[in-house]
Structures are given as C-alpha cells and as structure tokens.
Amino acid sequence: MLIKQKEIMKTENVVLMQMARESLKGKWGLAVGTFFVYMLMVATIQVMADFYPITSLLSLIISGPMAVGIAIFSINISRNQDARLEQIFQGFNNFGTSLGAYLLMVLFIFLWTLLLIIPGIIAALSYSMTFYIIADDDSIGAMEAIDKSKKMMDGYKWKFFCLGLRFIGWSLLCIVTLGIGFLWLIPYTQVSFAKFYDDIKENHIIETI
Numbered sequence: 001m002l003i004k005q006k007e008i009m010k011t012e013n014v015v016l017m018q019m020a021r022e023s024l025k026g027k028w029g030l031a032v033g034t035f036f037v038y039m040l041m042v043a044t045i046q047v048m049a050d051f052y053p054i055t056s057l058l059s060l061i062i063s064g065p066m067a068v069g070i071a072i073f074s075i076n077i078s079r080n081q082d083a084r085l086e087q088i089f090q091g092f093n094n095f096g097t098s099l100g101a102y103l104l105m106v107l108f109i110f111l112w113t114l115l116l117i118i119p120g121i122i123a124a125l126s127y128s129m130t131f132y133i134i135a136d137d138d139s140i141g142a143m144e145a146i147d148k149s150k151k152m153m154d155g156y157k158w159k160f161f162c163l164g165l166r167f168i169g170w171s172l173l174c175i176v177t178l179g180i181g182f183l184w185l186i187p188y189t190q191v192s193f194a195k196f197y198d199d200i201k202e203n204h205i206i207e208t209i
Contacts, residue, residue: 020078023079028187030085032183034073034083034187064103065092068101069087069090071132071134074190077194096142101131104143105146121161125161126150128149132197152200153200
C-alpha cells in the first residue's frame, strides 16, 4: 500500500493565536470556569498525594481521560461548537484508550529521554496530537492514535514548539499576578493548540492509493 502525503499552506502561529482569541470571545467565562475546575482537581490530587502516596496512582489513572476531556472541550471552543464544563470528563467514556495512550506516551517519552533530553523532547512533540485525535475519533485505538499523531506532526514539530514558546512571556506575566493570570492563559493556550491540530489535520492530506 502506497502512502502519498501532500502538504499545503500552513497557517502562521500568530494567526492561529488570533483565531483562538476570536473563538474565545463571549466564552471566556465558560473557559476560565472550566479550566479552574480542572486545575483545582489536579491540584487537590497532588496535595493529597503528598499525604497519601496511594493517591499518586489515582493521578496516573485519571490523567489520560482528563487530557482527552480537555481536548474535547478545547476543540469544541475552537470550532465554535457547543462547549460545556462536563465535557472535561468525557474522556472517561473512552477510558481504556485514554489511559492506554497516556501510559504508552509516558513510557515512550521516558525511553527516548534515557538516550538524551533532545530525543525526549522530539518524542513529546511527535505524540502531542494524540489526545486531540482520540477526542476527535472515539473509535481509534491508543497505539493507532499515537502513530497517527507521529504522521501528522511530521514536518510540524518545530512549528508546534515555536507556538508553545510564544506563551512563555505570558506565563512570566501570570507569575507576576500571583498565578491568577493562568486562569486566562491556559484556555488561550489550549484553544490555540486545538487550532493547530485542526490546521495540520486539514493541511496535511494523506492519500491512500
């Protein structure tokens, strides 16, 4: 089976960020509230883990489904579709795939990092679309989603890395606000990443002959 890839014009990162802000207009309250609930849950589990080590296992188990839930919510905001707070829990509807993808990603990134830090970073970038892919297709398997992410990110890893770098300055400003600014920055970042996902999904066409 021959796979032929056709790459067409990519949207600039600055434009993707502008598009994310447009999608968030009128929805900032929903986005901030939703991510606040998510961050509160994560923080609570982390604090509990300091006192009850068994809670670390709970954190490991829910990380994949919650990541898929955040991807579902972010994609819906990005596409101007119906977005609701409860969507951050929808990853549990596909629990096996979400958990499996998370564990495999952690394992693969860890193994690549054993070689050197740079290969670990490259691996993390290669797998970065996995949860968006699962959020977009609940019939896909964990390993299949990871492989699809690797193919989608071929030629786009540096672009995604640069997109992430654009938020570092904002992060520093958020620290000055005692962390309050992260309530707005995290939704902005996640919706921008969802825009990136849709952009490479549409612009990186795979034709099977």
